[in-house]
Amino acid sequence: MILRDSENSGTFKDVWVLAEFAGGKVHKVTYELLGAAKKLSDKLLRKKSRVVCLVLGEGAGTKAEKFFHYCADVVITVDDSSLKTFNDTVYASVISRLVKKYKPEILISGATSRGRSIMPRVAVLVETGLTADCTGLNIEEGTGLLLQTRPAYGGNIIATIKCEHHRPQMSTVRQGVFKAPVPDNSGTGEVIEEIVLEAEKKTRISVIEESFGEDKGINLSDADIIVTGGRGVKGPKGFDMIAELAQALKGAVGASRAAVDSGWISYTHQVGQTGRTVQPKIYIACGVSGQIQHLTGMQSSGFIIAINKDAEAPIMKLADVAVVGDLFEVIPEIIKLLKSG
Ligand SMILES: Cc1cc2nc3c(=O)[nH]c(=O)nc-3n(C[C@H](O)[C@H](O)[C@H](O)COP(=O)(O)OP(=O)(O)OC[C@H]3O[C@@H](n4cnc5c(N)ncnc54)[C@H](O)[C@@H]3O)c2cc1C
Incomplete structure (x- = not known):
């Protein structure tokens, strides 16, 4: 199924942020992107655009509340033991199925090693474009299209890229590009619990060990x-x-x-x-x-x-x-x- 939106018809809605959740912790870039998603969502022509945070991983269900404090209106959790270790093919299969089901207009993730590994796979599975390593995101006035800014040709020009006919419009963004919003502890919203299908657990990759390296004191x-x-x-x-x-x-x-x-x-x-x-x-x-x-x-x-x-x-x-x-x-x-x- 190819997700096309040649008339910008309004079938696709909401701005999704793929949360980065590893080793029981949420990566800081997730909060930065939720703040950015809120600004994009406010600018979208369709008034009912919401900020949706998608979080996968064992224990992901426990994190929903925190995302509401950072502008999420809806949190979709996929909390399953098969997601205990990171396997990009499993993650990409689950995410692409959910994208086809809910039809987000925009999907953004951190340009972390996980984001860089998952997002191209998802883009291929749902047959849309992906702009990697964006340094700016905005909504074009009139069309409501996502304007994705990134350096090109060795940084000699700054390109603005649009994905006019396919959905979702997908980007990865580096940590530190956007500022995380001040958390609002009264924020609340809807939680949707999704599962991993048995077929999605089948993968040719087996993860033997997962370790989380320290940055030798320099962060x-x-x-x-x-x-x-x-x-x-x-x-x-x-x-x-x-x-x-x-x-x-x-x-x-x-x-x-x-x-x-x-x-x-x-x-x-x-x-x-x-x-x-x-x-x-x-x-x-x-x-x-x-x-x-x-x-x-x-x-x-x-x-x-x-x-x-x-x-x-x-x-x-x-x-x-x-x-x-x-x-x-x-x-x-x-x-x-x-x-x-
Ligand atoms: C595709 C691509 C990606 C790149 N990615 C990066 C990147 O991620 N990060 C990056 O930094 N660069 C990157 N570069 C390289 C970039 O173009 C520059 O070559 C590099 O940033 C220059 O480093 P520099 O400023 O240390 O050296 P130089 O440009 O040589 O500057 C040295 C400076 O030191 C000053 N200086 C010398 N001696 C003294 C002194 N005693 N006291 C005070 N000042 C002094 C000089 O006046 C000069 O301004 C990339 C290039 C390409 C093509």
């Missing part, structure tokens, strides 16, 4: 303060200084791709289009020029400080405070001040 996505080093720090020793500043500020260490590609620091620290998207309260860019691929990953930060010896570097134009100087002189002074205070 860039959750950090309030990030100190990032670029090519200007000149080597691994320069990153010791960046780490010292980050530690003094109780922040995390970020890096530009140039620094990562040079082997000065590991990829887990990379900020940007092919690294993490971050949204800290304070972002300090040291020896980073601010190419578009880097800015894509940090431009929504609350307050940006750039330290660069080139006053004309693009990052200096974006920064709230631009310090023109040699980082090897400026940073030790800041560390000294922080330690003395």
